[in-house]
Amino acid sequence: MDDSSAPDIDRETYWKKTIRRSLALLSVWFVAGFVMSILLAEPLNSIDFGGIPFGFWMAQQGSIFVFIALILIYVLTMQQLDREAGVEEDEEDTPPPTAH
Amino acid sequence: MSIIGWTFLWVGITFSVYIGIAVWSRVSDTAGFYVAGQGIPAVANGMAVGADWMSAASFISMAGLVSFLGFDGSVYLMGWTGGYVLLAILLAPFLRKFGEYTVPDFVAKRYYSNTARVVAAVAAIFVSFTYVAGQMRGVGVVFSRFLEVSVTWGVIIGMVIVGIYAVLGGMKGVTWTQVAQYCVLIVAYLIPTFAIAYTLTGNPIPQIAIGEVLPRLDGLQQELGLGAYSGPFSNFSMLNVFCITVVLMTGTAGLPHVIVRFYTVRDVKSARWSAFWALLFIGILYTAAPAVAMFSRFYILDSFAQLGASGMQELGWVQNWAQTGLIKTQAWTDGMAPRALLDTIDRDIIVLATPELANLSNWVVGLVAAGGLAAALSTASGLMIVISSSLAHDIYGEIINPDASDQRRLLVGRLAIFAGLVVAGLLGIYPPGFVAEVVAFAFGLAAASFFPILVLGIFWKRCNRQGAVWGLITGLAFTFVMIVLMRAHVVVPGVETPILDTFLGINAQGIGVVGMVLNFIVTVAVTKATPAPPQDVQEMVEQIRYPRTLSAEELRAGSA
Numbered sequence: 001m002d003d004s005s006a007p008d009i010d011r012e013t014y015w016k017k018t019i020r021r022s023l024a025l026l027s028v029w030f031v032a033g034f035v036m037s038i039l040l041a042e043p044l045n046s047i048d049f050g051g052i053p054f055g056f057w058m059a060q061q062g063s064i065f066v067f068i069a070l071i072l073i074y075v076l077t078m079q080q081l082d083r084e085a086g087v088e089e090d091e092e093d094t095p096p097p098t099a100h
Numbered sequence: 101m102s103i104i105g106w107t108f109l110w111v112g113i114t115f116s117v118y119i120g121i122a123v124w125s126r127v128s129d130t131a132g133f134y135v136a137g138q139g140i141p142a143v144a145n146g147m148a149v150g151a152d153w154m155s156a157a158s159f160i161s162m163a164g165l166v167s168f169l170g171f172d173g174s175v176y177l178m179g180w181t182g183g184y185v186l187l188a189i190l191l192a193p194f195l196r197k198f199g200e201y202t203v204p205d206f207v208a209k210r211y212y213s214n215t216a217r218v219v220a221a222v223a224a225i226f227v228s229f230t231y232v233a234g235q236m237r238g239v240g241v242v243f244s245r246f247l248e249v250s251v252t253w254g255v256i257i258g259m260v261i262v263g264i265y266a267v268l269g270g271m272k273g274v275t276w277t278q279v280a281q282y283c284v285l286i287v288a289y290l291i292p293t294f295a296i297a298y299t300l301t302g303n304p305i306p307q308i309a310i311g312e313v314l315p316r317l318d319g320l321q322q323e324l325g326l327g328a329y330s331g332p333f334s335n336f337s338m339l340n341v342f343c344i345t346v347v348l349m350t351g352t353a354g355l356p357h358v359i360v361r362f363y364t365v366r367d368v369k370s371a372r373w374s375a376f377w378a379l380l381f382i383g384i385l386y387t388a389a390p391a392v393a394m395f396s397r398f399y400i401l402d403s404f405a406q407l408g409a410s411g412m413q414e415l416g417w418v419q420n421w422a423q424t425g426l427i428k429t430q431a432w433t434d435g436m437a438p439r440a441l442l443d444t445i446d447r448d449i450i451v452l453a454t455p456e457l458a459n460l461s462n463w464v465v466g467l468v469a470a471g472g473l474a475a476a477l478s479t480a481s482g483l484m485i486v487i488s489s490s491l492a493h494d495i496y497g498e499i500i501n502p503d504a505s506d507q508r509r510l511l512v513g514r515l516a517i518f519a520g521l522v523v524a525g526l527l528g529i530y531p532p533g534f535v536a537e538v539v540a541f542a543f544g545l546a547a548a549s550f551f552p553i554l555v556l557g558i559f560w561k562r563c564n565r566q567g568a569v570w571g572l573i574t575g576l577a578f579t580f581v582m583i584v585l586m587r588a589h590v591v592v593p594g595v596e597t598p599i600l601d602t603f604l605g606i607n608a609q610g611i612g613v614v615g616m617v618l619n620f621i622v623t624v625a626v627t628k629a630t631p632a633p634p635q636d637v638q639e640m641v642e643q644i645r646y647p648r649t650l651s652a653e654e655l656r657a658g659s660a
Contacts (some may be wrong), residue, residue: 025185029185037174038332051312051315051565054333055330056314056330057331058172060166060171060173060387060390061307063177063181063182064177064181064383067184067185067379068376068379068380071184071372072376087647087648087650
């Protein structure tokens with residue numbers, strides 16, 4: 001057990017923050033993938049984005065870039081949250097696969 | 101050297117690499133066989149997920165589908181990438197923390213029921229077989245066009261190769277072969293795409309070149325009396341584009357062969373990073389695919405505008421593909437409408453024919469063939485692991501003979517792969533429909549079965565066995581019946597027309613959304629009406645929410 005310092009936040013706060021963060025990222029996912037690329041694709045197509053109608057560009061390019069960025073943000077911010085709550089994995093502590 | 105010579109060379113080299121990896125990564129225990137000893141680094145796992153994921157449908161069929169569907173083809177581009185956001189945020193880290201070997205393992209422990217395990221294992225096998233049929237058909241298409249062997253022999257050769265490395269190396273062999281296959285397929289996809297982008301616009305980056313090609317394509321379409329390529333909802337209604345995208349995304353997150361890849365890494369942190377690397381590696385192909393779609397459509401329509409249908413018959417690529425029956429030139433007449441001409445071209449050939457269309461060297465054409473095979477074989481092998489682990493681990497090892505020794509489990513696992521391959525081969529030789537369509541239905545089934553009960557299992561402690569089993573059965577049964585009714589003319593012998601056209605305006609590909617919603621509703625409703633799960637299950641759910649393993653005291657202190 002790691003008792004070098006007490007974590008900044010307790011586990012309950014950690015989980016609440018995790019949920020809130022996940023919902024925030026998923027709303028961006030929804031806006032990029034569904035609102036801009038499908039529901040509003042027709043009106044957004046009147047905007048010219050480097051030769052490409054913007055709604056079309058979002059649906060075939062932009063949304064995918066957003067998805068990649070969202071996962072990166074999730075990974076990095078969760079690592080920080082893990083440390084704040086003291087629930088990060090110990091580099092040495094590799095649990096062996098569950099035996100049968 | 102001829103196309104066939106180059107293809108033999110590339111296929112020979114890549115297949116030797118796969119066999120070499122198989123011999124090097126032999127395994128001798130079930131942990132190695134099912135989860136590669138949980139020692140795969142995140143970047144390598146990202147590549148393996150990429151190859152596992154990008155199937156014959158992604159590599160061979162997708163750009164062709166997008167090319168024919170225009171804007172509406174976005175359902176595949178977004179659907180098959182956006183699911184990774186769900187996977188990364190809602191499932192992968194938690195399922196990795198849970199550990200064990202299979203998706204049914206999680207379902208069984210979380211829902212404290214061996215019935216749930218059997219239902220999950222059967223669903224996993226069913227979904228995987230639906231999916232593998234498309235892969236084997238892809239292998240057959242590549243072999244029949246490029247190596248001039250029959251589809252049957254092509255499928256048999258593919259089976260033998262997968263058989264060698266999956267039976268010997270299990271998940272470990274499959275993983276490292278998939279890493280190699282990712283490299284082969286991405287190089288094979290990008291080289292011709294870069295070359296064509298450069299020829300058309302002087303800029304080799306396809307994602308940038310489309311800025312110049314699209315206005316020309318839209319102009320050409322207008323000239324020929326077709327609607328704008330970039331205009332939405334000409335093939336599917338907005339509702340269907342929406343529903344199909346949801347199904348493909350949630351189906352991605354619920355597909356057992358993708359989920360198990362996250363069991364193979366060392367820890368939760370690596371599972372999260374794997375998801376990022378996976379989508380990055382997938383995104384490279386998925387943002388290039390719409391460019392391939394535009395380029396090929398531009399080439400075809402441009403030749404049509406300049407030469408007319410009879411002039412096009414003189415083109416080398418048209419003659420090559422007409423021989424395979426995938427372009428029906430006998431229907432070509434002078435003065436035919438451009439849409440009628442497009443309809444005589446099989447969508448599956450677009451990617452494979454693009455290098456020829458653009459007059460690229462023979463070695464590129466052969467490389468694309470090897471890439472298509474890499475994509476199909478890597479996905480087939482990932483599916484074989486799921487089929488094998490569901491049969492040998494979940495059904496044999498946990499239900500039929502729980503006392504079996506590790507060696508015996510390993511033997512059964514290998515036999516199960518062998519049996520799975522034979523069935524997959526038969527599905528490839530007698531294919532049900534064309535590749536991407538078949539795969540699309542696997543997503544509906546996965547979205548309606550696994551996705552809801554996995555997400556609720558992690559985020560809702562109160563969710564119980566009764567709810568999950570009934571939710572899963574409802575979602576799966578509804579979706580399956582609807583697909584059969586809507587595709588009756590394809591799947592039911594002797595029926596000429598669909599028994600049902602749409603359900604509330606949603607077509608067969610999008611119907612999984614309704615199945616998924618029903619699954620959520622039934623799971624929640626039945627759970628509310630029945631007792632909460634036992635304390636140890638609730639503690640397990642608490643445990644998987646945190647990367648580090650919590651001690652029993654910590655768990656109790658936190659749950660107060």
